Amino acid sequence: xxxxxxxxxxxxxxxxxxxxxxxxxxxxxxxxxxxxxxxxxxxxxxxxxxxxxxxxxxxxxxxxxxxxxxxxxxxxxxxxxxxxxxxxxxxxxxxxxxxxxxxxxxxxxxxxxxxxxxxxxxxxxxxxxxxxxxxxxxxxxxxxxxxxxxxxxxxxxxxxxxxxxxxxxxxxxxxxxxxxxxxxxxxxxxxxxxxxxxxxxxxxxxxxxxxxxxxxxxxxxxxxxxxxxxxxxxxxxxxxxxxxxxxxxxxxxxxxxxxxxxxxxxxxxxxxxxxxxxxxxxxxxxxxxxxxxxxxxxxxxxxxxxxxxxxxxxxxxxxxxxxxxxxxxxxxxxxxxxxxxxxxxxxxxxxxxxxxxxxxxxxxxxxxxxxxxxx
Ligand code: SF4
Numbered sequence: 001x002x003x004x005x006x007x008x009x010x011x012x013x014x015x016x017x018x019x020x021x022x023x024x025x026x027x028x029x030x031x032x033x034x035x036x037x038x039x040x041x042x043x044x045x046x047x048x049x050x051x052x053x054x055x056x057x058x059x060x061x062x063x064x065x066x067x068x069x070x071x072x073x074x075x076x077x078x079x080x081x082x083x084x085x086x087x088x089x090x091x092x093x094x095x096x097x098x099x100x101x102x103x104x105x106x107x108x109x110x111x112x113x114x115x116x117x118x119x120x121x122x123x124x125x126x127x128x129x130x131x132x133x134x135x136x137x138x139x140x141x142x143x144x145x146x147x148x149x150x151x152x153x154x155x156x157x158x159x160x161x162x163x164x165x166x167x168x169x170x171x172x173x174x175x176x177x178x179x180x181x182x183x184x185x186x187x188x189x190x191x192x193x194x195x196x197x198x199x200x201x202x203x204x205x206x207x208x209x210x211x212x213x214x215x216x217x218x219x220x221x222x223x224x225x226x227x228x229x230x231x232x233x234x235x236x237x238x239x240x241x242x243x244x245x246x247x248x249x250x251x252x253x254x255x256x257x258x259x260x261x262x263x264x265x266x267x268x269x270x271x272x273x274x275x276x277x278x279x280x281x282x283x284x285x286x287x288x289x290x291x292x293x294x295x296x297x298x299x300x301x302x303x304x305x306x307x308x309x310x311x312x313x314x315x316x317x318x319x320x321x322x323x324x325x326x327x328x329x330x331x332x333x334x335x336x337x338x339x340x341x342x343x344x345x346x347x348x349x350x351x352x353x354x355x356x357x358x359x360x361x362x363x364x365x366x367x368x369x370x371x372x373x374x375x
Pocket of ligand 1: 083084085086087090091092093094127128129197
């Protein structure tokens with residue numbers, strides 16, 4: 001398997017280029033018919049922050065052209081919070097004191113039924129790293145159960161082998177989400193204090209393994225606030241480009257998670273403010289025109305509403321970051337992190353409609369794939 005891996009030292013060169021960007025370079029980048037890494041570096045530069053209005057307009061135009069006026073909705077479902085990992089920024093790290101649990105079969109069915117009744121068709125199943133309590137077989141069984149109910153099942157879990165990804169695909173998994181967190185190998189080592197996630201290379205290569213195994217989508221991202229957002233975004237862009245070249249039929253999505261308050265109290269080392277995040281989203285949209293861009297309930301309502309349709313095309317809604325809780329309506333402080341948009345499905349959809357956007361619960365890629373399989 002050829003690997004589509006970005007080099008961290010390359011990102012330094014492009015970051016320098018980004019710093020030297022002139023206003024003229026920004027205009028050229030924005031109107032480029034085939035924008036690549038050079039144009040992306042220009043659009044995330046300090047010079048481009050003065051052109052943010054123009055970038056927003058261009059991003060909106062491109063989004064409308066490629067995605068229409070739709071926002072696809074998904075919901076995360078934490079099935080286990082057991083984890084042997086020591087990620088400094090995570091409320092589920094093994095040194096945090098919180099009740100550990102995983103969903104049993106009946107609880108999982110109850111959660112799935114509640115989400116289905118709320119209208120969802122697209123669910124993201126989450127676990128920590130592999131443990132005895134929640135290992136591959138447990139995840140495999142959960143995917144298999146969820147696939148009987150939902151149209152699209154993706155997982156955000158530990159990195160796996162090609163065979164494991166293939167086994168998940170066989171029972172109905174459509175894709176994975178796996179953020180690299182940071183592409184800076186030294187910082188990565190520091191932040192991942194112990195546990196299997198310490199293996200930087202294995203994580204870096206996991207999206208390629210998932211696509212090689214036949215999964216249809218990979219969700220990529222960096223955790224904004226850990227490292228220099230310019231260098232990390234350049235590496236992310238390279239990673240995405242490499243995967244799209246290698247697996248041209250694959251669907252790649254990009255998320256923009258910012259660090260939220262969590263048990264453990266990790267504070268961002270490099271704040272990414274709203275304006276900088278908006279600039280990043282616009283730059284990705286302008287340069288990767290047909291890639292779905294995702295914004296979760298980590299962000300507060302005002303920012304989410306502003307970004308919907310202005311680059312962002314996929315959003316989570318009514319999320320809980322605790323294990324269970326959808327069917328019991330139990331609210332706890334022991335989630336992976338604290339969400340900032342607590343609106344329910346109805347309220348959020350209403351806001352989208354007022355903006356002239358149509359919430360979509362079905363993953364149409366999956367519909368087309370099913371049609372192909374049937375013919
Ligand atoms: S980020 Fe994932 S692997 Fe790391 S501590 Fe949290 S749940 Fe575990």
